[in-house]
Amino acid sequence: MVSESATEKHAARVRHRATAPEAKIERRAAILDAAVGLLREAPLGVFSVDALARRAGLAKGTVYLYFGTREEVLLSVHAERAQNLFDVLERALAPPKADTARIARAVVRHLREHPEFLPLAATCRSMLETNISVETAIAFKCAVGGRLLQLGVRVEQLYPRLERGQGVALLMASYGLMLGLWQIAEPPKCLEEAMLLPEMRVFKLDFDTQLTNALVNLWEGATRRAAQKARQK
Amino acid sequence: MVSESATEKHAARVRHRATAPEAKIERRAAILDAAVGLLREAPLGVFSVDALARRAGLAKGTVYLYFGTREEVLLSVHAERAQNLFDVLERALAPPKADTARIARAVVRHLREHPEFLPLAATCRSMLETNISVETAIAFKCAVGGRLLQLGVRVEQLYPRLERGQGVALLMASYGLMLGLWQIAEPPKCLEEAMLLPEMRVFKLDFDTQLTNALVNLWEGATRRAAQKARQK
DNA sequence: TTGACAACTGACCGATGGTCATTTACAGTG
DNA sequence: CACTGTAAATGACCATCGGTCAGTTGTCAA
Numbered sequence: 001m002v003s004e005s006a007t008e009k010h011a012a013r014v015r016h017r018a019t020a021p022e023a024k025i026e027r028r029a030a031i032l033d034a035a036v037g038l039l040r041e042a043p044l045g046v047f048s049v050d051a052l053a054r055r056a057g058l059a060k061g062t063v064y065l066y067f068g069t070r071e072e073v074l075l076s077v078h079a080e081r082a083q084n085l086f087d088v089l090e091r092a093l094a095p096p097k098a099d100t101a102r103i104a105r106a107v108v109r110h111l112r113e114h115p116e117f118l119p120l121a122a123t124c125r126s127m128l129e130t131n132i133s134v135e136t137a138i139a140f141k142c143a144v145g146g147r148l149l150q151l152g153v154r155v156e157q158l159y160p161r162l163e164r165g166q167g168v169a170l171l172m173a174s175y176g177l178m179l180g181l182w183q184i185a186e187p188p189k190c191l192e193e194a195m196l197l198p199e200m201r202v203f204k205l206d207f208d209t210q211l212t213n214a215l216v217n218l219w220e221g222a223t224r225r226a227a228q229k230a231r232q233k
Numbered sequence: 234m235v236s237e238s239a240t241e242k243h244a245a246r247v248r249h250r251a252t253a254p255e256a257k258i259e260r261r262a263a264i265l266d267a268a269v270g271l272l273r274e275a276p277l278g279v280f281s282v283d284a285l286a287r288r289a290g291l292a293k294g295t296v297y298l299y300f301g302t303r304e305e306v307l308l309s310v311h312a313e314r315a316q317n318l319f320d321v322l323e324r325a326l327a328p329p330k331a332d333t334a335r336i337a338r339a340v341v342r343h344l345r346e347h348p349e350f351l352p353l354a355a356t357c358r359s360m361l362e363t364n365i366s367v368e369t370a371i372a373f374k375c376a377v378g379g380r381l382l383q384l385g386v387r388v389e390q391l392y393p394r395l396e397r398g399q400g401v402a403l404l405m406a407s408y409g410l411m412l413g414l415w416q417i418a419e420p421p422k423c424l425e426e427a428m429l430l431p432e433m434r435v436f437k438l439d440f441d442t443q444l445t446n447a448l449v450n451l452w453e454g455a456t457r458r459a460a461q462k463a464r465q466k
Numbered sequence: 467t468t469g470a471c472a473a474c475t476g477a478c479c480g481a482t483g484g485t486c487a488t489t490t491a492c493a494g495t496g
Numbered sequence: 497c498a499c500t501g502t503a504a505a506t507g508a509c510c511a512t513c514g515g516t517c518a519g520t521t522g523t524c525a526a
Contacts, residue, residue, distance in 0.1 A: 017473045017521090017523065018473070019473070019522090027473095043359070043363065044359060045363035048513065049515080058474080059475045060475085060476075060515085061476065064516080069515080070513095122355065122358065123359060124416065125419075126352070128421050129423050129424075131514090137424055137427075138433075141436065145434075145435040146435075169438070172414065176409075176412070176414030176417055177406065177413055178413065179413030180409030181409030181410075183409065184405055184408055184412075185405065188358060189362065191371065194367065194370075197371070202379075202381055202401060205405075210402065210405070213406075214409070214410075214451065216458070217406070217458060221449070221453035221455070224453060250504045252502095281481085282484080283481095291505075291506090292507060293507075294486080295506070297483095302484080
């Protein structure tokens with residue numbers, strides 16, 4: 001039901017057409033898989049629809065039977081990964097004990113296992129305003145927003161000193177922190193050897209520990225300030 | 234020594250050539266000005282070199298006499314704005330009293346006055362790895378890095394409980410927070426009316442107060458944890 | 467076996483980043 | 497002021513890439 005025997009860099013032409021609905025779903029998934037593969041071995045800037053199609057063993061036009069635009073492919077990958085991350089967060093927020101460092105570590109581990117996520121997340125906003133139908137963009141934002149709300153409640157249960165609404169705010173700030181810190185701290189591939197220069201030593205830091213620390217600081221500060229305000233009342 | 238009388242949307246053709254070195258510097262600055270103008274009225278995705286050239290009253294080819302690539306223009310604008318932001322931060326860090334909320338407000342005010350900065354900052358990393366010479370990229374990173382180091386020391390002076398190196402770390406995390414939070418919290422123009430939908434209410438928050446809060450939380454958490462660690466020793 | 471449907475294809479189009487042979491403003495010289 | 501060499505400025509041109517669509521062909525039901 002699927003192509004086979006990749007020749008060197010990309011899969012051979014597909015032999016079978018996706019006629020049944022489930023086969024179409026599979027094909028769509030195969031394109032997304034190819035996209036992930038491509039994203040992992042080259043920067044987003046060189047992600048071309050033609051390369052994607054060839055890697056999936058299809059012609060360029062076929063990709064457009066399953067996705068509206070190049071950006072919709074990327075947004076789909078991103079949406080899936082974002083949901084994965086929320087799953088991880090949900091599990092980490094489950095135990096009755098509030099251990100911020102443990103939560104942060106779970107997130108960091110997940111990011112490491114899915115290196116394609118952060119580059120996509122970083123360009124998500126500009127993707128949403130370029131070449132994505134407004135409906136698709138809204139659907140994406142709603143999905144993320146719903147999940148955030150739900151997790152925000154969990155956070156407030158786990159950290160009872162927080163006021164109503166601060167859970168979501170904290171999650172959004174954390175997401176932002178993760179996104180932004182990566183952009184500064186993780187050097188692009190082309191600059192890797194330049195990182196040996198003495199002037200670049202400021203940026204020679206471990207993203208993982210840096211993020212873990214910052215997250216713990218942020219959450220610590222938030223609960224602390226909430227407690228203070230509660231005491232004043 | 235300069236063009237004049239813009240016709241409707243863009244400046245008229247230049248009449249005088251930039252022969253003297255200072256005139257060349259002026260012309261380069263004029264191109265950057267045009268770039269800022271363009272960035273303020275349309276999203277980055279539609280920023281074309283041709284539009285930039287026309288707005289500056291030049292032909293496309295002329296832009297390439299002053300900049301190597303489209304991305305170098307954008308990086309130049311970004312670098313200038315980043316230095317501006319560091320200037321603001323330096324002034325805010327000057328007074329002897331450590332008032333985190335005041336510092337955060339100064340940053341937020343600056344961001345509001347220079348709306349072109351955050352979109353550029355958000356795509357900075359992908360610009361550095363696409364279409365920018367490695368030398369230019371290194372020069373940019375070194376400039377930012379040097380300034381960060383210097384300001385990090387200031388932070389540590391102002392918050393004496395911080396350990397050596399934590400000042401820079403805090404600044405980088407703050408920069409990341411600002412960048413990342415904006416990407417989630419500030420909806421693209423094309424989604425503005427969609428923000429009225431009830432499902433989108435999670436994202437209906439004021440970026441300014443959100444960022445101010447998160448920054449204060451982060452800094453509060455960092456100093457608090459540093460103090461704790463010092464006490465344990 | 468065959469005919470109709472639709473999945474798939476790839477040549478083609480328009481837009482855009484970037485190049486370079488040509489044009490021409492202008493400073494310097496007499 | 498006339499003339500000329502230099503180099504700033506130009507815009508036609510090229511290559512690349514996202515996206516389209518008329519035509520091809522695998523698939524399946526009759």
